[in-house]
Amino acid sequence: MKAVFSALSSRLPWIVIGLLFLWAAAAVARRHGQKEADGGIVIRLAHWQLEAGVREGFAEAAAAYAKLHPHVRIVQEAIPESTYGQWLSTQLMGGTAPDIIEAGMVEPPLMTAFYNRYLLPISPYITQPNPYNAGTPLANVPLHRTFKDGLIRSFVPEVQEFMVLPLAMSSLRLYYNRSLLHQLTGLEEPPTEFRAFMKMVDTIQSQNTPHGEPYRAFTGSKFHFVRMEDAMAKPLTYGALRKIDFNRDGRFSIDEMFLGFATEKIGFDDPAYRAFFRMVGELTRVLPPGWAGLARDEALFQFAQQRAVFTAAGIYEAAGIQDQARGKFELGVMDFPVPLPTDPEFGAVLEGPRYEKPDGNMPMAITRTSKHPEIAADFLLFLTSLRQNEIFNARLKWIPIITGARGDPSVRVFEPNLRGVFPAFDPNIFGNTFIKWNQLYTLHQIGQLSYEDLAHQFTAYYTTQGREDFREFLRNRRRAQLQDEQLLVGLRQSARAQTGTASDWIKYRTIVATRQADGDKTLLQQNRVFTEPEALARETFYQYSPAALENIARQAAPSTP
Amino acid sequence: MRFRHDPPNVHASISRSVPEALRRVAGLIGALVLGACAPGGRPPDALLRQAWEDYRNSEFALATQTFRALQASQPAGAEIAVEALYGEASCWNHRRSGRNIAKAVALYDALLDQHPDSPLAPWAALDRVRTRHLAPADQDIDFPQLIQDYAALERRYPGTPAAADAFLYRIRLAVSLADAAQAAVLATEIEAHLAAHPEEPYRSPLLKILAEAHHKRGAEDRRLASLVGALESREDDPSTPFFERSTAYWEIAYAAEFDAGDFALARKFHRLLLEEFPNDDRAFAAEKALARMDRVEADVRAGRMPPADRIAPSPQ
Structure with missing residues (x-):
């Protein structure tokens, strides 16, 4: 008995590892079994919204969709925000990503690469009416026009395609x-x-x-x-x-x-x-x-x-x-309190209410590895239909993104203000300047550095060492142009081979003009801070030129009989 | 095609020191591997599509392997082999990690030397110039030389789409670097080019650059006409319904108000921005600009000219 116990004891780590492996294998097998049960189609959807109501909202939408399409089952995976970026990257690169993902939580350049490599454009859908809007005032309206933000920010200039469908708005x-x-x-x-x-x-x-x-x-x-x-x-x-x-x-x-x-x-x-x-x-x-x-x-x-x-x-x-x-x-x-125009400290500089970008929230995209991308797209169309978007957001208590979809009365105060002023202060040009600014600003916030000292120390840094960070900032722009060049040659080849869409040449020319040629203009203009700083400093903005004033005077003068 | 400032013997150093036979053997091995792996022995055109797909997805090693295999397996001069050669050059040119410009240039040169009549020759020549335009970010760019290179390409391949690209890139650089006198010469050149090429695919961006040239020489009326022309001739992608015009409207309105003093035109384009892009972040400023122009006009009628050396206020 003692020998058996001794043998078991010496092999305990291997036994534990073996049991864990069996458990993991069984769990994976059970999960796959669930997914393909009844020979139906399973669409997996991943998001990072762990806030109350969101999972329930997706579950209810999935149930409503299943009533219309009994052979399709929507399975959601809610991943914590803190790990979503890493999780998404791993899933996409490993080819195991769900059919639908919430796009984000990674650095913008990486997201652009993901759009290119792992996600499907939704452009083919957005000029068509949403079939789930049949019988509503949006029945014949092209999809992009049914969104309050016009899907403006769904368009990714780097790939010249619409890539995501947002499900809600926020403020x-x-x-x-x-x-x-x-x-x-x-x-x-x-x-x-x-x-x-x-x-x-x-x-x-x-x-x-x-x-x-x-x-x-x-x-x-x-x-x-x-x-x-x-x-x-x-x-x-x-x-x-x-x-x-x-x-x-x-x-x-x-x-x-x-x-x-x-x-x-x-x-x-x-x-x-x-x-x-x-x-x-x-x-x-x-x-x-x-x-x-x-x-x-x-x-x-x-x-x-x-x-x-x-x-x-x-x-x-x-x-x-x-x-x-x-x-x-x-x-x-x-809403946040606002100073009066007569406020002695702030009234003179506050020019209006603050502008809130009408950005769509929960941008959902379809992965290239999806076995049923058309069904994944169909579910997103279902979620962004007038009726479902209203129900979905009422459950979440968020603002619907679809025009005409009524929001829960409790969320009216959240309707974004779309006419107003925006910030014109952000000293982050990356590199060491970013670190310096954060150090000094944090000290100022907690009362350990006066405004005068902050202003003096940061200006001294920003206008000296900051120049090197700005040089690197411009170099990064050049690196981005090289990336665009790859996109251009790819577009050109599909246009030449006629394997792409008819608009490939237009997309090609748009990128040549707006990203490469205009990019050169910006680079040369901003590089003047190093090559001809005095000339750059002499430039004026929002000032009437002498010629303009002459013209204004001539036009405004009362006409003589 | 050769450029005077070419790095000496780059082409020769690659295509002779790495013998063609060796490259072919490597390609042949790749072809055999591909043949063994390709399900059902995929036809060359399918492999070419796959290679371009890999290129687009930044899978440069895979793409290079397939492009090389295609060069080795196809008869020399076959369209697919030439395109594969071009594809391989593109891989070396555009990969971020392991970018090898010398290798890319050597392959572009090989294409230009061996297949000068290929439809890809003008593109290879353009990409060759672009290797210097998009030089590694830590290297300075010789812009005057680049301008000459693009001009040489336009002369060598007139009437081709690659020449149209070269013209746009050249004019863009030249106007940015020009003083008032040079801008006047460039404005004349752009106008003559547009008149001679009614089907110019880059009409709209060229008109925008023309507007800049006119601004540099102080011809504000012609600048405004060019900006409006650029807007009217914009090429919109029918598959992309979002036609972002708000920036063009803003640019015209700004130039009309502050540089030309043409308030009627400024008002027209600020109103268009408000009508078509009511949620734009500049809608507030457009409203304020309309109010400001009303006030300035009233002041001028009352004999009070706004100061030219002060920033125009945003009316409360």
């Missing part, structure tokens, strides 16, 4: 504990004007919980701060755009900000940037001590425990927050 708002707000301030609703709001914040923070700790106005973490910064501080920088819009396209870019600093057309003394930092100071002043070191979930805990009144959150967190509040306190949602 950020302030959730608040209405019961606690009333208890601490006597208010039913928080003020929407910034100064009154901050006065209310001080009132909240002057009171203590039953345990003797001060109440906090906001849940505090880096994650939450960034949201408040985006919504309340960054829109103040919009006016700076008109000083640094080197390509005069009406949009801000990080390269233009660098050029602005390098040519001294702008600096930290700009009123728009000063206002931004003053607002950052206002916000960090009222965040709980140690906020910069707290994680998102730790901070949300403060809200669930009714120690903080407000939390900045996306619509996709709504269901989770509602679950936390249920039976404990009444929940309210508001």
Whole structure:
């Protein structure tokens, strides 16, 4: 007996490994057995949305689809956000990816490579009406026009194809504990004007919980701060755009900000940037001590425990927050407070409400390895039909992406504002500048570096060592052109061989003109910061030229009889 | 085809020091391997398609192997063999890891020397110039030389699509580097080219570059006409219903307001942006621009000219 036990004991690791192998093999076999059960078709779908309601929403949509198509079963795999990127990369490269994936959670250049290699364009579908819209006002409307965002961001210029179908829209708002707000301030609703709001914040923070700790106005973490910064501080920088819009396209870019600093057309003394930092100071002043070191979930805990009144959150967190509040306190949602035009510090620079991009959420794509891509596409059409998108988003409590689909009344406050100002401040040109900026800005946020010192130290770095990072930034643009050249030669060959679509030549010429030739223009223009900085600094934007003024005067002059 | 600034004996160094026979033996081995592996002995055109698919998917090693096998297995001069030669050159030219420009140039040269009448010859010549235009990012580019190279290609292969590409690339570089006097000469050249080539496939981008040339020489009215012409002649892909015109509208409106003082045109294009792209991030600025122009006009009528040295405000 002892000998047997001794033999077993010495072989125990191998026995455990063997048993684990058998268990794993059985689990895989059972999974595959489930997938191919009844000889039907199984469509696998993967996403990273673990928020409450999403899995149920997909499950209900899958059940509704199965009623129409009994031979098809939709199986979802919800992968945690933190590992989704790695998981997706492994699955795609290994050829084992699901039929439908949520596209994202990897760096943009890698995602572009994935679009090229592993995902199928959905372009053939988007000029056709969605068959699941039959009998609705969208019955004969081409698919792309049924989306609120017109599928603008589904188009991937690098591959000149539409690649994803989004399922919802999202936006950020302030959730608040209405019961606690009333208890601490006597208010039913928080003020929407910034100064009154901050006065209310001080009132909240002057009171203590039953345990003797001060109440906090906001849940505090880096994650939450960034949201408040985006919504309340960054829109103040919009006016700076008109000083640094080197390509005069009406949009801000990080390269233009660098050029602005390098040519001294702008600096930290700009009123728009000063206002931004003053607002950052206002916000960090009222965040709980140690906020910069707290994680998102730790901070949300403060809200669930009714120690903080407000939390900045996306619509996709709504269901989770509602679950936390249920039976404990009444929940309210508001847009971020805004300074009045008469505000002594911010009124002069805030030019309008903040613009919220109407980006689609949950961008779903079809993999090239799918055995049934047409059925995968059909399920996505089902999900983006007027009726189903309404049902799906009502379940999730998100904003439908399809025009005319009614949103749950509780999400109306989340409807994005599509007319307003956007940020014109982002000093990240990658490399060491990125690290330097984060170090200095973090010290400033926690009160260990004054605005003046931050401005001085970062400007000194940005306009010296930052130049090397900018050179590398331009080199990366050149590397991207080489990648586009490969795409061009591939397109040209399929166009020549007539194996591609009739529009391959048009796509080819579009890339030649917009990415290669225009890319040269941008490179040569921006390289002037090294070759002829004085000439670059003399350029003016948003100023009437003398010739223009002459013309204006001539045209505006009252006509003589 | 040869260019004066070619690296000396690049072609010779590859195609002679690595003897053709050796390459053929390697290709033959590849062909045998392919033949053994290919299910059902796939026909050469299917293999060629597969090689291009691998190339597009950045599977350069696989693509190179198939392209070489096809060169070895097909009669010399056969269309498939020539295309495979071109494909192999493309692999060496465009792979990010292990890019070998010298090898690519040698293969382009081989194609140009051995198959000068192939439809791929102009493309090989273009790609050869492009190897210098898209030189490794840490190397400086000799733009004046590049401009001459593109011009030489246009002369060597007139009327071909490759020459059209070369013209666009050349004019793009030349206008970017030009001063006012050179811009005037280039504007004349572009206008003459467009007049002589009514079917020019790059009419729209060339008109945009022409607009830039006119701007450099201070001819704002002609700049606006060129920008509008570029918009009107844009080639839209019917399979891509999203025709992004908002940037073109913005560019015309900006130039019309600030550089030409043509408020009527500026208003027209700001309104078009608001109508067709109401959710564009510049819609707010377009609205403000319309209000600003109204105010400026009113001020001018009242005898108050806006200052030329100050940034135009965004009306509250």
